[in-house]
Amino acid sequence: MGLLSKKDTKLITDPLADNNPITIQVLGICSALAITAQLKASIVMAVSVIFVLGLGNVVISLIRNIMPSKIRIIVQLTVVAALVILVDLVLKAFAYELSKELSVFVGLIITNCIIMGRFEAFALGNGPWRSFLDGIGNALGYGVILIVVGFFRELLGSGTLLGYRVLGDPIEKTGLYAFGYENNGFMLLSPMALIVVGLIIWVQRSRNTSLIED
Amino acid sequence: MEHLELFFKSIFIDNMVFATFLGMCSYLAVSKKVSTAVGLGVAVIFVLAITVPMNWLLDQYILKEGALVWLGPEYADYDLSFLSFIMFIATIATMVQLVEIVVEKFSPSLYNSLGIFLPLIAVNCAILGGSLFMQSREIASLGLAFNYGISSGIGWFLAILAIAAIREKIRYSNVPAPLRGLGITFIITGLMAIGFMSFGGMLTGEDEATEDSSAAEIETSINDSINISESSDIEENTIKDTNAL
Numbered sequence: 001m002g003l004l005s006k007k008d009t010k011l012i013t014d015p016l017a018d019n020n021p022i023t024i025q026v027l028g029i030c031s032a033l034a035i036t037a038q039l040k041a042s043i044v045m046a047v048s049v050i051f052v053l054g055l056g057n058v059v060i061s062l063i064r065n066i067m068p069s070k071i072r073i074i075v076q077l078t079v080v081a082a083l084v085i086l087v088d089l090v091l092k093a094f095a096y097e098l099s100k101e102l103s104v105f106v107g108l109i110i111t112n113c114i115i116m117g118r119f120e121a122f123a124l125g126n127g128p129w130r131s132f133l134d135g136i137g138n139a140l141g142y143g144v145i146l147i148v149v150g151f152f153r154e155l156l157g158s159g160t161l162l163g164y165r166v167l168g169d170p171i172e173k174t175g176l177y178a179f180g181y182e183n184n185g186f187m188l189l190s191p192m193a194l195i196v197v198g199l200i201i202w203v204q205r206s207r208n209t210s211l212i213e214d
Numbered sequence: 215m216e217h218l219e220l221f222f223k224s225i226f227i228d229n230m231v232f233a234t235f236l237g238m239c240s241y242l243a244v245s246k247k248v249s250t251a252v253g254l255g256v257a258v259i260f261v262l263a264i265t266v267p268m269n270w271l272l273d274q275y276i277l278k279e280g281a282l283v284w285l286g287p288e289y290a291d292y293d294l295s296f297l298s299f300i301m302f303i304a305t306i307a308t309m310v311q312l313v314e315i316v317v318e319k320f321s322p323s324l325y326n327s328l329g330i331f332l333p334l335i336a337v338n339c340a341i342l343g344g345s346l347f348m349q350s351r352e353i354a355s356l357g358l359a360f361n362y363g364i365s366s367g368i369g370w371f372l373a374i375l376a377i378a379a380i381r382e383k384i385r386y387s388n389v390p391a392p393l394r395g396l397g398i399t400f401i402i403t404g405l406m407a408i409g410f411m412s413f414g415g416m417l418t419g420e421d422e423a424t425e426d427s428s429a430a431e432i433e434t435s436i437n438d439s440i441n442i443s444e445s446s447d448i449e450e451n452t453i454k455d456t457n458a459l
Contacts, residue, residue, distance in 0.1 A: 073307060074308070077304070077307055081300040085296060089296060104347055107299045107346045108236070108346065189408075190233060190235070191408045194400050194407060195400070201392075201397040204392075212392055212394060
């Protein structure tokens with residue numbers, strides 16, 4: 001890749017797996033889990049966070065030298081809040097149903113620890129372009145987990161993906177349901193999101209034993 | 215009665231951690247020891263009890279549609295609610311800073327125990343979440359907002375206290391290596407959340423229900439919720455589950 005040096009590519013690919021913000025850094029769980037009962041909501045949330053974190057990292061990186069460090073938390077919160085308001089208004093304008101469903105969780109992107117975490121850990125010490133890549137990479141890592149969790153919860157919980165019935169019709173007993181398969185309604189309840197993430201962590205750490213904590 | 219209902223509802227049924235996953239980051243990061251968990255929990259109760267009523271006033275008299283009418287009738291059409299995120303977070307950040315200064319001045323011992331947690335709290339999702347839920351649930355009065363702040367703080371405190379106690383014990387258990395630390399904490403939290411869901415039937419009676427019929431109602435409501443979750447009507451389900459408003 002001409003545009004990205006090797007180091008820059010690492011900034012994007014690292015958070016996708018071995019330095020994943022959710023499963024390794026334990027950031028950004030707050031607003032993530034509650035909306036993963038449906039794949040569509042997970043995707044929208046992931047895209048919103050990619051937008052906010054990518055742009056936010058650039059802004060913070062640009063003003064990092066003129067910003068007094070004592071009030072930096074308030075400055076950072078203001079920058080994120082402004083970006084999140086943009087996301088919220090766009091969602092309300094073009095996907096009203098979805099924005100009702102996400103309810104307060106769009107607003108909670110502001111306090112998503114992943115965002116403050118990356119500002120503090122990266123954007124305050126690096127140039128705009130690298131901060132942008134770091135933001136995109138981390139938000140993608142966050143999005144991947146969200147989408148995986150959303151995929152399994154929607155598939156097992158209601159037998160649909162993005163609203164399409166992929167396993168057949170549960171009422172007319174077609175597809176898998178003809179063999180006596182039942183939807184596991186439990187997957188749609190909020191506690192299962194935690195357990196699914198726990199299982200993802202289990203799988204990830206079994207594959208890469210260097211990540212195991214003592 | 216209204217107060218009591220909101221109090222128990224916010225602690226058990228709409229528990230911030232188990233029902234809405236608010237404040238998960240600090241919940242996971244600071245729950246390794248009971249003593250630090252208690253410190254953070256108390257700080258959360260404290261800050262929620264201050265910021266939720268503050269933001270209620272802000273919402274009621276500045277942000278809501280038609281809220282500016284006290285300035286004069288020509289302001290009746292203004293709807294500033296799109297600014298609520300930025301106003302709420304600014305209030306929270308300044309209040310946290312203010313609380314820190316005041317506590318440091320008047321109670322150094324309290325400051326020593328809460329001090330390190332206060333800056334953490336400005337970015338705790340539970341705090342902003344408290345204000346946003348207060349807004350979206352349309353809490354009716356200042357007293358109720360104060361009650362909501364305190365009780366949801368207590369709910370958060372209970373959750374972090376419980377998980378910290380469990381994590382202290384589980385250190386001596388033989389957990390599969392890849393699950394150690396974070397993984398098992400997630401799964402335990404999930405199990406605790408399932409446990410807390412059983413409180414869901416507690417207040418289904420509403421105001422008009424009498425004492426003797428409430429038991430039957432709880433039973434039917436549990437049956438209803440099972441039926442609903444088994445049906446394939448995903449939209450209704452997810453709205454019900456994720457918001458549980």
